[in-house]
Each structure stands twice: as structure tokens, then as C-alpha cells.
Amino acid sequence: MNLILLGAPGAGKGTQAEKICEKLSIPAISTGNILREAMANETEMGLKAKSFVEAGNLVPDEVVIGIINDRLKEDDCKNGFILDGFPRTIPQAEALDSMGIGIDKVIDIEVPDDKIASRLSGRRVCLKCGATYHTLFKKPKADGICDSCGDKLVQRKDDMPETVLDRLKTYHEQTEPLKGFYEKKGILRVVEGQEDVAETTALTFKALED
Ligand code: ADP
Ligand code: AMP
Numbered sequence: 365m366n367l368i369l370l371g372a373p374g375a376g377k378g379t380q381a382e383k384i385c386e387k388l389s390i391p392a393i394s395t396g397n398i399l400r401e402a403m404a405n406e407t408e409m410g411l412k413a414k415s416f417v418e419a420g421n422l423v424p425d426e427v428v429i430g431i432i433n434d435r436l437k438e439d440d441c442k443n444g445f446i447l448d449g450f451p452r453t454i455p456q457a458e459a460l461d462s463m464g465i466g467i468d469k470v471i472d473i474e475v476p477d478d479k480i481a482s483r484l485s486g487r488r489v490c491l492k493c494g495a496t497y498h499t500l501f502k503k504p505k506a507d508g509i510c511d512s513c514g515d516k517l518v519q520r521k522d523d524m525p526e527t528v529l530d531r532l533k534t535y536h537e538q539t540e541p542l543k544g545f546y547e548k549k550g551i552l553r554v555v556e557g558q559e560d561v562a563e564t565t566a567l568t569f570k571a572l573e574d
Contacts, residue, residue, distance in 0.1 A: 376475065378449075432447070555568050
């Protein structure tokens, strides 16, 4: 199954991508994680992306389209994939169409803006393996240490309150129109994000069957 996860920053796309990945054994592809890894390794692409990401702006379409074009050609995508954080603009969605890749379902996770700030301020991430935690809702076993790989957890610069408002504005202006784009194709499924991760996951799995 070829899937897209849509939703505001902090809606829970990465969290649900991980659950679907376990259930269906298809890779979860996060353009945000790929960009953060490139930034940490100071590659040419990482250096180019850094100022956009840290200011809460979108990285230029051609950069992320290039990332996805390369990644979807890899062998592990043959039986399906989950896109987390791509597409984020109409031109990105059109580029995906023109790659000739059919999308089966788009799961849109809806969380009101006033709940987003607390989710993002408590988010902690592992830059090595991409795992995500929360200081209240998803604590690691040992404080500040990744359960999966043992690396230290950090707070993303773009999760600071002053940047979050800019990211939400960008989401509403540039990404939300994708709901209409995929609704017209009849493949949009809306999940109301719950306070509890397990409840949200149950709704996500149900949406996969609709
Ligand atoms: P996104 O990938 O959409 O930006 P994440 O999956 O990283 O969002 O989730 C943002 C933060 O909120 C993380 O710290 C995550 O652990 C937490 N979170 C995710 N889903 C829920 C939920 N249903 N209830 C509470 N917190 C959640
Ligand atoms: P995320 O981890 O999905 O929250 O993404 C973090 C940041 O990476 C975003 O705020 C953008 O700056 C950048 N980014 C990730 N995916 C895209 C995309 N599809 N288009 C443009 N910028 C992106």
C-alpha cells in the first residue's frame, strides 16, 4: 500500500507512520528526518536546507522532490511506503503524480492548533535513528536517552515556541490545500487525533481499511 500522512506539525504523523510501518512492514519515509540527518552531517543539501528548517519555513520544492524521487526508487519501496511530511505543497503533490507513483490513501491527522504547542514543546528526538519521544506522553525508559539506539535525545530548534507559530501559519497556507487535492481524488481519510496515542492508532488503522 502506498500511503501519505498529512497533518499539522506535531499532529502525530511520525508516531503513526511508525505504527503503520510495524503493522504493514513497509518503510516510513520522513523528509524531515532525511533533512535533519543531512544537516547533522553537514552535507551540501543539509547546509542548503538548514536556514529554512530552523526558521520554520519550507525547504524549496526541488530539494524535497529530488529526495523523494531518489528514495522511492530504492528496493524496500517495492511493496509500498508511507510518506511522512511529503508532499507539503501542491507542486510537490503534482511532482509525485508525474513520477507515475499511485497513492492508495492519504490519512489526514487533525489536531487543533491550540493542542500543537504542548506537543511540540515536549517533543524530544534522536538525531541518530529518528525516534521521537515526549516528555509527558511518550517518555523514554532512561531520561534523555533513546530506547532504540542509546544516543542522546535533543529538542529540535524548530520546536521552540517562537518558530512553532510560523510553522503552523505555513501549514495552513501551503499544506492544508492538499486536503482538497486528495479529497477530489477520493483517497482522503480524516482521523481526529486523540490525546492518547493508542486511541489515535486505532482510528488510523480503521482508516486504512475504509
Ligand atoms: P509530526 O510527525 O506530525 O510532527 P510527531 O509524531 O512527532 O508529529 O508527534 C509530535 C509530538 O507529540 C511527539 O513528541 C509525540 O511523542 C507526541 N504525540 C504524538 N501523538 C500523540 C498523541 N496522540 N497524544 C499525545 N502526544 C502525541
Ligand atoms: P518535519 O520533521 O516533517 O516536521 O519537518 C521539519 C522541517 O523540514 C519542516 O519544517 C521543513 O522546513 C522541512 N521539510 C520537511 N519536509 C518538507 C517538505 N515536504 N517540503 C518542504 N520542507 C520540508
